[in-house]
Amino acid sequence: MCLISFMTLLIFSLISFFFGIYFIMNDYMIFIEWEVISLNSMSIVMTLLLDWMSLIFMSFVLMISSLVIFYSKEYMEMDYKINRFIMLILMFVSSMMLLIISPNLISILLGWDGLGLVSYCLVIYFQNVKSYNAGMLTALSNRIGDVALLLAIAWMLNYGSWNYIFYLEFMKSEFEMKMIGMLIMLAAMTKSAQIPFSSWLPAAMAAPTPVSALVHSSTLVTAGVYLLIRFNIVLSSSWMGNLLLLLASLTMFMSGLGANYEFDLKKIIALSTLSQLGLMMSILSMGYYKLAFFHLLTHALFKALLFMCAGAIIHNMNNNQDIRFMGSLSLMMPLTSSCFNVANLALCGMPFLAGFYSKDLILEMVSLSYINFFSFFLFFFSTGLTVCYSFRLVYYSMTGDSNFFSLNMLNDESWIMLNSMLGLLILSIFGGSMLNWLIFSTPIVIILPIYLKLLTLFVCLVGGLFGYLISNISLFFYNKALNNYNMSNFLGSMWFMPYISTYGIINYLLIIGNEVIKSFDQGWLEYFGGQKIYYNMKKNSQLNQMMQNNNLKIYLLSFVFWIIILYMLLIF
Incomplete structure (x- = not known):
C-alpha cells in the first residue's frame, strides 16, 4: 500500500506542478461550480478554484506527502497496523487538498475540520498518557479556530453566498467584511499556532516523526497562513494587519529564544517551524502575500527534510531524542548528516539554498518598508536566533564524542529512508531558485544603503558565532541565565504558555467546581x-x-x- 500511495501522489504532484507552470505563464484561472443536488428552489453547489497558487501549493503538498509515505515504509516497519497509518495520512492530505482548492467557506470548513480530527488521531497514534494529553491540547486549541470559522460562515450570510472570493475586493471596507476578516484571522492564528495559541505545536511532537515532517512542512500549520494569503486584501486595509504583525513578530522572537534552551531534537525543530510561521505571518500582515507564499513553499522543502533526518537519527539512537546524548554523528551517519546540515543551512538562509531566496528577500523588503523600530528589531534579532539554535544543534549532534551506549550501532543503511531524504535534498538545493524564477517573473530591484544590505549577513554570522560560543565555551552570562531557574524556565517554556493553556485554564475551574459541589450539590441543594x-x-x-x-x-x-x-x- 505504501508504494501504491507513493507512486499515485508523486504522479498527481507532477501533473499539478506542470499545470501550475502553465497557469502562471498564461495568467490563467479555472473556477468550477458543480451542482451536487437540487431540491425545489434550493441547490447545493460545490465550488473549486484552480489558479497558479493552489496548483503549485497542491503539487508541493503531494510531493512531500508521497516522500513521507515512502519514508514511513521503513520507519514504521515494526508497526503491524501500518496500512491504518497510511490511510490516516491519505485522509490528512485529502483534507488539505479540499482546503487549498476551495473558494467557499463551507468547503474550507470541511477541509479545516478534517485536518483537526485526523491530526488528533495521528498525535495519539502512539497510545500513552503524554500522547493523549498532547492530542487533547492540539484538538481543543484548534477548536477555537473552528468556532471562529463557523461564526465567519454565519457573517457571510449577509452577502447571500459563501464564495468569499467574489466579495473581498469590493466589500473590504464594510463592517461585515471586517468582522469576517477578524474571525478568519483568529482561525488562522490558532491553526498556525501564533501567540497566544502556540503551546500545542511543540506538544504535537508526540506524533510519529513522518507525521511531524508532514504537519510542520506543508499541511496543518500552513493551512492558517494559506487562508490568510487568500484573505490578504481584508488584512492590509485595516488595523488587523498591525495587530497580526505584532503577534507574529513576538511568536518568531519567543520560539527562537525557546529553541536555545531546549534539548529535545524534535522540539527544537518544532520551535524553528513556529519561528518561520511567525516570519510568514508578519510579512503577510505587511501586505506582501506573494513573499509569504514563496517562503511557505521553500520552508516546506527543507523542514520536511530536517524532520526526516531527525527521524533517521532517532531511529538509530534507539528512539532517544536528547541532543546531549548525540555526538560525532557526521562520522557514523555521513549521508544523513549531510542532508541534515544542508537542511539546517537552508533554514539559516545560506546563500543559494532554498531558504536564502525567500528569507533574504523578506528581510530586504522589511528594510525597505515603513515599519517601526520594534518590529524591525524583532525581524532581524529572530533571524540571528534561528542561526544561533541551528549552530547549537549541529554542534551538539555532529561534533565531539558520542555520549550514547558504546554498543549502539549507528549506520546509514536505511536505503528507503535515505532515498526519500535525497529527493528532498535536491529540492532543498534547487527549489528556491526555481520558484524565484517562476513566481516573480520580473526581477525585483531593492536598493538599500550598504549597512542595511549587509545587516542580514551580519546578523546571521553573529547568531552563528553566539550559537557556537554558548555550546562550546560556557559563557558566564549564559550559564548564569541557565542556572537561574526562573529565567531559564520562563524562556525555555515559551513564556509559560503551555502552563497558561493547561493548568491556567483547568486549575481555577476545578477549584470553582469543588466549591460549587461543596456549597450547593452537597450543601444547600442537598439540604433543601x-x-x-x-x-x-x-x-x-x-x-x-x-x-x-x-x-x-x-x-x-x-x-x-x-x-x-x-x-x-x-x-x-
Missing part, C-alpha cells in the same frame, strides 16, 4: 433538595405504615372518630 424531600417522604411513609398496621387500638380509635363525625353531621 433531595435530602429534604427524602426525609419528608420517609416521615410520611412511616406515619402511613403505622396507620395501616392491624392494631386494634387504632381501629377502635378510628371507629370512635367516625361515630363522632357522623353524630356531628346529623346534628348540623
Whole structure:
C-alpha cells in the first residue's frame, strides 16, 4: 500500500506542478461550480478554484506527502497496523487538498475540520498518557479556530453566498467584511499556532516523526497562513494587519529564544517551524502575500527534510531524542548528516539554498518598508536566533564524542529512508531558485544603503558565532541565565504558555467546581433538595405504615372518630 500511495501522489504532484507552470505563464484561472443536488428552489453547489497558487501549493503538498509515505515504509516497519497509518495520512492530505482548492467557506470548513480530527488521531497514534494529553491540547486549541470559522460562515450570510472570493475586493471596507476578516484571522492564528495559541505545536511532537515532517512542512500549520494569503486584501486595509504583525513578530522572537534552551531534537525543530510561521505571518500582515507564499513553499522543502533526518537519527539512537546524548554523528551517519546540515543551512538562509531566496528577500523588503523600530528589531534579532539554535544543534549532534551506549550501532543503511531524504535534498538545493524564477517573473530591484544590505549577513554570522560560543565555551552570562531557574524556565517554556493553556485554564475551574459541589450539590441543594424531600417522604411513609398496621387500638380509635363525625353531621 505504501508504494501504491507513493507512486499515485508523486504522479498527481507532477501533473499539478506542470499545470501550475502553465497557469502562471498564461495568467490563467479555472473556477468550477458543480451542482451536487437540487431540491425545489434550493441547490447545493460545490465550488473549486484552480489558479497558479493552489496548483503549485497542491503539487508541493503531494510531493512531500508521497516522500513521507515512502519514508514511513521503513520507519514504521515494526508497526503491524501500518496500512491504518497510511490511510490516516491519505485522509490528512485529502483534507488539505479540499482546503487549498476551495473558494467557499463551507468547503474550507470541511477541509479545516478534517485536518483537526485526523491530526488528533495521528498525535495519539502512539497510545500513552503524554500522547493523549498532547492530542487533547492540539484538538481543543484548534477548536477555537473552528468556532471562529463557523461564526465567519454565519457573517457571510449577509452577502447571500459563501464564495468569499467574489466579495473581498469590493466589500473590504464594510463592517461585515471586517468582522469576517477578524474571525478568519483568529482561525488562522490558532491553526498556525501564533501567540497566544502556540503551546500545542511543540506538544504535537508526540506524533510519529513522518507525521511531524508532514504537519510542520506543508499541511496543518500552513493551512492558517494559506487562508490568510487568500484573505490578504481584508488584512492590509485595516488595523488587523498591525495587530497580526505584532503577534507574529513576538511568536518568531519567543520560539527562537525557546529553541536555545531546549534539548529535545524534535522540539527544537518544532520551535524553528513556529519561528518561520511567525516570519510568514508578519510579512503577510505587511501586505506582501506573494513573499509569504514563496517562503511557505521553500520552508516546506527543507523542514520536511530536517524532520526526516531527525527521524533517521532517532531511529538509530534507539528512539532517544536528547541532543546531549548525540555526538560525532557526521562520522557514523555521513549521508544523513549531510542532508541534515544542508537542511539546517537552508533554514539559516545560506546563500543559494532554498531558504536564502525567500528569507533574504523578506528581510530586504522589511528594510525597505515603513515599519517601526520594534518590529524591525524583532525581524532581524529572530533571524540571528534561528542561526544561533541551528549552530547549537549541529554542534551538539555532529561534533565531539558520542555520549550514547558504546554498543549502539549507528549506520546509514536505511536505503528507503535515505532515498526519500535525497529527493528532498535536491529540492532543498534547487527549489528556491526555481520558484524565484517562476513566481516573480520580473526581477525585483531593492536598493538599500550598504549597512542595511549587509545587516542580514551580519546578523546571521553573529547568531552563528553566539550559537557556537554558548555550546562550546560556557559563557558566564549564559550559564548564569541557565542556572537561574526562573529565567531559564520562563524562556525555555515559551513564556509559560503551555502552563497558561493547561493548568491556567483547568486549575481555577476545578477549584470553582469543588466549591460549587461543596456549597450547593452537597450543601444547600442537598439540604433543601433531595435530602429534604427524602426525609419528608420517609416521615410520611412511616406515619402511613403505622396507620395501616392491624392494631386494634387504632381501629377502635378510628371507629370512635367516625361515630363522632357522623353524630356531628346529623346534628348540623
